[in-house]
Amino acid sequence: MNTLGILLTLSVLAAFSYYIGRKRSLALATPAKRGGNNLHSLPGYYGYLVAIWCGIPALIILLLWSVLSDSIITQMTLAHLPTELQNQSGDQVSLISNQIRNLVANGIETATDPAMKVAAEEYSRLQGISNMAKTVVVLVLAIIGFAIGMRFIKPTTRARNQVEHVIQYVMILCAAVAILTTVGIITSVLFESIRFFGQVPATDFLFGTHWSPQTAIRADQVGGSGSFGAIPLFVGTLLISAIALLIAVPLGLMSAIYLSEYASPFVRAYVKPALEILAGIPTVVYGFFAALTVAPFIRDVGAMIGLNVASESALAAGVVMGVMIIPFMSSLSDDVINAVPQAMRDGSYGMGATKSETIKQVVLPAALPGIVGAFLLAASRAIGETMIVVMAAGLSANLTVNPLEAVTTVTVQIVTLLTGDQEFDSAKTLAAFALGLALFVVTLILNILALQIVRKYREQYE
Amino acid sequence: MSTTITEKVRASLGKRYAREKRFRAYGFISIALSLMFLVLLMFNIFSKGLPAFSSTYIKLDVTLDAQTLGVTADATPEQLRTASYNSVVQKGVQALFPAVEERKQKKALKSLVSGDAQYELQRMVLADPKLIGTNQTVWVLADDDIDMFHKGYVDRTAPEADRRIKDFQLVWLDKLEAEGRIDSQFNTTFFTRGDSREPEQAGILSALMGSVYTMSLTLLFAFPLGVMAAIYLEEFAPKNNFWVDFIEVNINNLASVPSIIFGLLGLAVFIQIFGMPRSSPLVGSFVLTLMILPTIIIASRAALKSVPPSIREGALGIGASKTQSVFHHVVPLAMPGILTGTIIGMAHAVGESAPLLMVGMVAFIVDVPHGITDPATILPVQIYLWADSPERAFTERTSAAIIILLAFMILMNLLAIVLRKQFERRW
Amino acid sequence: MTEATLNMAAAAPQTHKPAAGGREEFAHDITGTVGKPFLDGKDTKFFSRGVNVFYTGNKQAIFDVNVDIGRNEVIAMIGPSGCGKSTFLRCLNRMNDTIAGCRVTGDIRLDGEDIHGKEQDPVLLRARVGMVFQKPNPFPKSIYDNVAYGPRLHGLAANRAELDEIVESSLTKAGLFKEVKDRLQTPGTGLSGGQQQRLCIARTIAVSPEVILMDEPTSALDPIATATIEELIDELRQSFTICIVTHSMQQAARISQRTAYFHMGKLVEVNNTKTVFTNPQHQLTENYITGRFG
Incomplete structure (x- = not known):
């Protein structure tokens, strides 16, 4: 039975347990004189209690089994490999296990190496056993759980309290997913990065000015290496982000100012959602627009005035990314501008200041921390943006700050390195994780700073 | 307030109101630019995308004779599946322009219709094997280049080398047009198929x-x-x-x-x-x-x-x-x-x-x-x-x-x- | 009461229009303002006739207010919450323009000039008629910059020395200079509440306005700070006309020469402060000052 089948059976069993448990509790209850009965909790809670006993332990085992079986089976398969295959470097071994898994997925007959064929057969045999055992163990556990649960049904059992306890723990688990995600991100990115820095020195990565991972090792060519100097990527990312912010910050800020200080409620009611549409458009659409419309347009305009513009210029990607960020910037600025107390504006108008003088000299200075926060969040958005640059920026790592040339970015390289077929453990793929680490750290710092500043700012006026 | 101060304030007003106007204009321009970009984007996408909801079809008169198909009347479904519909399509296209003899041109003739044409026939025959031996008029998908031409994306005045549709093909297409054998229909393929290397057969x-x-x-x-x-x-x-x-x-x-x-x-x-x-x-x-x-x-x-x-x-x-x-x-x-x-x-x-x-x-x-x-x-x-x-x-x-x-x-x-x-x- | 009505009719027959709608809804017998609302043209700073204010949805906030405000006097406006006294105050420097959907009708003149006139400018008007608000609202700038804000806006100082002088004299007039002279560059928001309010007053007088409007300037302050501000107001009377809205009848009695009593958007009674508090002519005024409501 596959996992889905087991899950379905398990839910049927749990529903059945609820029904039986509820019935049983009613059967055990002595009806009280004035209606009701002597049960501590409503009968339904006894049903839930049995269902929990039946479902939860089985579910936990099922999850653990599904998660762990693969690596255990792999270990067992590897243990059966000929010794000369076993006594190899860690990278090589994980390469072999990948190959075995691919063989099992694509059909064992395709194997060329007899040793590998044996291993693959072993792997698939173990997998079969594991699946069978999983089904049996989980279902038996469910039945045992049901039996235990039934024994708890007594009128004195505080079923409601117990059920509520379980619900609380489930909720805590859900909330903890946020921590798990962060931990997952950090460990996965950090772990792979450390392996990468084992192959390529961190200083080469951080300060090297030449990036050409495409010449990196192939599966049969251990130790050969491409160049992994990430400076051109960092510069490219900053260049495109800077162009984007150069567009988004003034336009977003001025839009927010116009909407919150000048526009009539009618205009506001229609223009604000219209701007929000810009924020809702998927980035892949922006990328398409940047690559097929904006970039050729900029190139043609450049050609007209005698400039040589690359067809994947940083300018095109930056401009479109800027437009994407406008609504983000404007809605954040709108929030902080609205948080400036009206009394501050009145004070200025009362002195005979015009609207623009009030905005420039009172409102904006008062809102400055919030606007800086918004700027940082926008910058983090720009740096992490992927699809627009993947589609509209180049692949070649030019170290330049000329917006008319093609540059590549961190996110573009992550996508390029990790899409398509490649071995997971080559320096090339690991480099993507090192780039991911750099991206994560930078955006994290920006986010934390921004959130801190914005929170301080809010407290100031609350 | 002394009159001198009033005068001073009054004197500053012109400049200050000009600044006010400018500032307000900046705000207005920002919003206008953002919205203009939105309109531009939408217009661009819709003007490019709407034609894709129709596709071009070519009317072929085909003879589903058993010999060309390479099957007999009592063929099994498996034989029917693998029958040579390609030849039928080829004959059907050639029948439109019997004068074409040269090999290269013949090939070009075949590629007027999409590679899907033979599968269209296959589907027809599998659904109703009795069609074998009859003459049928079918609308088959045109090739994507023809589709683009029919939607008006090919500039006839451009030099021949720059066009994907060559002069001799133009002649054919004009003839087809005149005979009413080429037509646009709602693009159902787009909604009923998966991805394909051939644009006219690709769907979502x-x-x-x-x-x-x-x-x-x-x-x-x-x-x-x-x-x-x-x-x-x-x-x-x-x-x-x-x-x-x-x-x-x-x-x-x-x-x-x-x-x-x-x-x-x-x-x-x-x-x-x-x-x-x-x-x-x-x-x-x-x-x-x-x-x-x-x-x-x-x-x-x-x-x-x-x-x-x-x-x-x-x-x-x-x-x-x-x-x-x-x-x-x-x-x-x-x-x-x-x-x-x-x-x-x-x-x-x-x-x-x-x-x-x-x-x-x-x-x-x-x-x-x-x-x-x-x-x-x-x-x-x-x-x-x-x-x-x-x-x-x-x-x-x-x-x-x-x-x-x-x-x-x-x-x-x-x-x-x-x-x-x-x-x-x-x- | 009859005398007052006659007086009003005689003084401003052209502006005395019946208020639009709503008037009959009020059962109170406020048919006109009693007491002495008019100054017979002598030393009139503000002249207002038939002032009505409407908010969004034609909700009328004040009804047909007719009153004169004299030069170098302190006039106190009192009345229960929501009676329209602040709204009227904000008419005098057109602060109501900044509220969306607010509409002011009627005739208000400053030194005989119609403040809604075509050649009139709200910016200039507000430079001439300064305002101090209920809650101290120093700008998020240094003390110096707070005071220098107005002069800089209006281009009143030709150079830094002149500006320094304006700042110093304004702070001195507001009785704040001694306390802050060593920390002029620190943020104005760092001062205590009373100091902040005096800073706001200094900021206002830095542009040498002719009139200062004060909207409950001490309601957010403790009694000691309030006393300081009250003394200050008394001194400022020498050079400015002051209109003060206050919740505190004692304050009105202490600092003003004339007092106006508003009730539900109508100006019920205006008279010398002493008369209002000792011998109110209208029943509503008497109810209010004797503490029967409000």
């Missing part, structure tokens, strides 16, 4: 189904997770507890982590460590769930917070347990807000593509996926893949796919707005 169905699978799973995972987490944090969590604060910091930061990082997480943890099937909606939905979870949690908490404490106290006052008061009273009242937040999160997920590239949902998928572990792609990624193809016809289809995607997003956002309006409650 497999990507759409991939999206449906991925999104349903995402909703299935993210909604209960997010809502439970929000309820815990808002209603049950102890205040000033280190772990609770830590969770909140985590949620706030995850909300602005670049989406591609979630893709890296999916690749390293779900695929490499847990060995989940690559390219599958299952893995994709896991990644998207983690990505939109902060949005759902933050929105749900805001919704829960807006339920006044009197509701909780009322329930507690008549002897309900804390859990009962929350689940029976507070959560139902907060549900519209929670749903709105969930829909906004889902709308975000529907358009997301970067993290899914990381977990391999960027494959060339012809078949409609049949399960959550089958390799699949999703609509935004399909757009990304098509956008890379050089053919003019693919550009058109990319835009059309974008229109479908935007329609979905608008639909979801409208749903959110309606929900908010319908159930909005002011305490």
Whole structure:
């Protein structure tokens, strides 16, 4: 039975347990004189209690089994490999296990190496056993759980309290997913990065000015290496982000100012959602627009005035990314501008200041921390943006700050390195994780700073 | 105030009002520019994409004689399947222009119609084997170049070398046009097929189904997770507890982590460590769930917070347990807000593509996926893949796919707005 | 009462239009303002006739207010919350223009000039008629910059020395200079509430306005700070006309020469402060000052 089948059976069993448990509790209850009965909790809670006993332990085992079986089976398969295959470097071994898994997925007959064929057969045999055992163990556990649960049904059992306890723990688990995600991100990115820095020195990565991972090792060519100097990527990312912010910050800020200080409620009611549409458009659409419309347009305009513009210029990607960020910037600025107390504006108008003088000299200075926060969040958005640059920026790592040339970015390289077929453990793929680490750290710092500043700012006026 | 001061103020007024006007104009121009870009984008997409909803067909008179097909009248279905429909199509096309003799031109003649033409005949014959031996008039898909020509994208005045349609083909097409053998019809292929290397045969169905699978799973995972987490944090969590604060910091930061990082997480943890099937909606939905979870949690908490404490106290006052008061009273009242937040999160997920590239949902998928572990792609990624193809016809289809995607997003956002309006409650 | 009505009719027959709608809804017998609302043209700073204010949705906030405000006098406006006294105050420097959907009708003149006139400019008007608000609202700038804000806006100082002088003299007049002279560059928000309010007064007088409007300037302050501000107001009377809205009848009695009593958007009674508090002519005024409501 596959996992889905087991899950379905398990839910049927749990529903059945609820029904039986509820019935049983009613059967055990002595009806009280004035209606009701002597049960501590409503009968339904006894049903839930049995269902929990039946479902939860089985579910936990099922999850653990599904998660762990693969690596255990792999270990067992590897243990059966000929010794000369076993006594190899860690990278090589994980390469072999990948190959075995691919063989099992694509059909064992395709194997060329007899040793590998044996291993693959072993792997698939173990997998079969594991699946069978999983089904049996989980279902038996469910039945045992049901039996235990039934024994708890007594009128004195505080079923409601117990059920509520379980619900609380489930909720805590859900909330903890946020921590798990962060931990997952950090460990996965950090772990792979450390392996990468084992192959390529961190200083080469951080300060090297030449990036050409495409010449990196192939599966049969251990130790050969491409160049992994990430400076051109960092510069490219900053260049495109800077162009984007150069567009988004003034336009977003001025839009927010116009909407919150000048526009009539009618205009506001229609223009604000219209701007929000810009924020809702998927980035892949922006990328398409940047690559097929904006970039050729900029190139043609450049050609007209005698400039040589690359067809994947940083300018095109930056401009479109800027437009994407406008609504983000404007809605954040709108929030902080609205948080400036009206009394501050009145004070200025009362002195005979015009609207623009009030905005420039009172409102904006008062809102400055919030606007800086918004700027940082926008910058983090720009740096992490992927699809627009993947589609509209180049692949070649030019170290330049000329917006008319093609540059590549961190996110573009992550996508390029990790899409398509490649071995997971080559320096090339690991480099993507090192780039991911750099991206994560930078955006994290920006986010934390921004959130801190914005929170301080809010407290100031609350 | 002395008159001199009044005069001084009056003197400054002209300049100050000019500045005021300029400043106001900057604001107006900013909004105008942003909206202009929106209009430009929409106009661009729609003008490119709308023609893709029709495609060009050519009328062929074919003879389904057994000899050409290479089958006998009592052929088995298997024989019928592998019969030589290609030759029938070839003959049908040649019948249109019997004068064409030269080999190269003959080849060009054949490529007037799409490679799908023979499968069209195959489908007809398989559905009704009695057709063998009869003469049939069928409308078959034209090749994408012909489609582009018929939609008016080919400039006849351009030098022949720059055109994909050569002079001799123009003559043929004009003849077909004159005979009424070439026509536009609604492009059903686009909605009923998967991806294809041939633009005229490419459709969004497999990507759409991939999206449906991925999104349903995402909703299935993210909604209960997010809502439970929000309820815990808002209603049950102890205040000033280190772990609770830590969770909140985590949620706030995850909300602005670049989406591609979630893709890296999916690749390293779900695929490499847990060995989940690559390219599958299952893995994709896991990644998207983690990505939109902060949005759902933050929105749900805001919704829960807006339920006044009197509701909780009322329930507690008549002897309900804390859990009962929350689940029976507070959560139902907060549900519209929670749903709105969930829909906004889902709308975000529907358009997301970067993290899914990381977990391999960027494959060339012809078949409609049949399960959550089958390799699949999703609509935004399909757009990304098509956008890379050089053919003019693919550009058109990319835009059309974008229109479908935007329609979905608008639909979801409208749903959110309606929900908010319908159930909005002011305490 | 009859005398007052006649007086009003005689003084401003052209502006005395019946208020639009709503008037009959009020059962109170406020048919006109009693007491002495008019100054017979002598030393009139502000002249207002038939002033009505409407908010969004044609909600009328004040009804047909007719009153004169004299040069170098302190006039106190009292009345229960929501009676329209602040709204009327904000008419005098057209602060109501900044509220969306607010509409002011009627005739208001400053030194005989119609403040709604075509050649009139709200910016110039507000430079001439300064305003101090209920809550101290120093700008998020240094003390110096707060005071220098107005002079800089209006280009009143030709150079830094002149500006320094304006700042110093304004702070001195506001009785704040001694306390802050060593920390002029520190943020104005760092001062105590009373100091902040005096800073706001200094900021206002830095542009040497002719009239200062004060909207409950001490309501957010403690009694000691309030006393300081009251003394200050008394001194400022020498050079400015001051209109003060206050919740505190004692304050009105202490600092003003004339007092106006508003009730539900109508100006019920205006008279010398002493008369209002010792011998109110209208029943509503008497009810209010004797503490029967409000």
